[in-house]
Amino acid sequence: MNNKVRDNRAWWLILPMLLLVSFSAIIPLMTVVNYSVQDVFDANTRFFTGTEWFEVMLNDPALQVALLRQFAFSLTVLAIEVPLGIGIALLMPKRGWQASAVLILVTLPLLIPWNVVGSIWQIFTRGDIGLMGWSLRELGYSYNITSSPVDAWATIVIMDVWHWTPLIALLCYSGLRSIPEAYYQAARIDRASTWSIFRYIQLPKLTNVLVIGVLLRFMHSFMIYAEPFVLTGGGPGNSTTFLSQSLTTMAIGQQDLGPSAAFSLIYFLIILLVCWVFYTAIMNMQKDNNNPEA
């Protein structure tokens, strides 16, 4: 039935890719795994410790708090950015020069490097020369991100919303543009309200882009590092110290290679797990829809 000559030589073509991935991902990851099960003193002195570092890390109260803080942060920004992004996408003009102009304006924050974002906001929030810090102070609110944990938190959330809502907005905008005009026409003929149009036409058609958007935003926000590091340095106290910063302090500041390796593996697995659960849940939801008897 199959007269084709099977030629497997093409497999060699993936060799360069494999090599590259080995150096960029597989070998470093294996190195981390290697560190995580040893106590390293110096280049020649190391002891095998088994799962000890993992137990220590999981039982470290400081890290548990950081983990909770991290989840709180990711959920907060997602809860703000997703609805806000959809809202912005709905309001963006659909044609003409206004569409291009708004598109560029909305995209602008996405083009700014992470640490620059931190610096911009650091200056922006200063009480003496920063527009926001100065204004709030003039309005009578004693705003200070270096002493008030609430101010620091709120500022980091607002900064992230400013930086990343455009991503959701752009994804949704492209999703909205792909809805054929006939759907809107049919909805008008059916006398649907604006809410019904959103609920039954726009939102269902946005599901796919929103899955991508939420996954990306979750991973991004869960790994947030440069912006709070530049803006608050993790303070005041530990109130804005997120997981990646704890990890950096441990691995680079204290040179605790074993514990930080164990910690990064746990970190990695949490992200993987959450993404997998989320993705599977969404896909199952759609599968149910495919079942004629459902």
Added chain:
Amino acid sequence: MAEITLKSLAHSYLQTPDGDQDYAIREMDHVWHQGGAYALLGPSGCGKSTLLNIISGLLEPSRGDVLFDGEVVNALPPEQRNIAQVFQFPVVYDTMTVYDNLAFPLRNVGTSEERVRERVSEVADVLELSGQLKRKAKNLTADEKQKVSMGRGLVRDDVSAILFDEPLTVIDPQLKWKLRRKLKEIHQRFGITMIYVTHDQLEASTFADKIAVMYEGQVVQFGTPRELFEQPGHTFVGYFIGSPGMNFLDVHVSDGTLYSGRTALPSSSDRLLERVANCRSDNVKIGIRPEFIEVSAVPGGGSVEVDVDDVQDLGTYSILSLRLGEWPLKARVEEGGVTPHDKAYIGFPERWVGLYVDDYRVEMDHE
């Protein structure tokens, strides 16, 4: 339920239209009577869909008025016009079940659930969707989706008219036929005005009692399928309807004989000669359908000799490609009729010859 009148209606998609060619709809008047089954037939880009969208209110005409029962509705949005429209590609609300889809137009105006149930089950019954009411609309096949789209129009008992914009494009041929019959059945049962846009003459003539043929933004003829066939009102109708289309010849009269170019045509009535001779236009044509050309193997009274270029045998009939002097003609001969080779003799029966001045038919009142 309403009579839909279009009064000096014209539409252009441009802000500042400049001349006829910029108009998608050229100024026209038209009346769709309550309860009729109409087809709007024409080639792609002739303005059919534009006209439909103007009637439903999705588009506002540049000039002129749309009247429902004598009332101007130009300013009313589609929501307030009580018009249902079915589009070329099926539109269903993916996340809803078939039942909810059909109920949607009713619920949007706050109909009681009891009434909704009643209407939906009635319409589902007619469209043979009863067994599918609990399914998610997303998983239906294209034709089922299109039935749901139609159902959303039928379920409303307040509609003045249902407009169909080439609704069977995505449907398989056998189902097409079935759905078309279904539509006809629905029309007879509910007596709603239906306007059906299509570019397929067969579809138009099986569905509609009366067909409006559109060409370059104008309705060039409005009549029954039979009228369109026997007395095309415009040369375009002659070309577009029938297969093959009508034969047209530029004519003039010289020495009491009808000529096309330098070729003498088969003898014709004095009245026709007189009319052609009196015409001031230089665009004078006669038209005759291939079906009505008399073909004979032997010369006869008033017939002229033609060359036979090709005979195409299509089973129950043959299509002859003839050459009259320099002019190509098509003739259709039923099975069992003469199928001449090489040479033939043709006549134009007076009754079936139409005179066209500037592309429009000039009536000659035959006795």
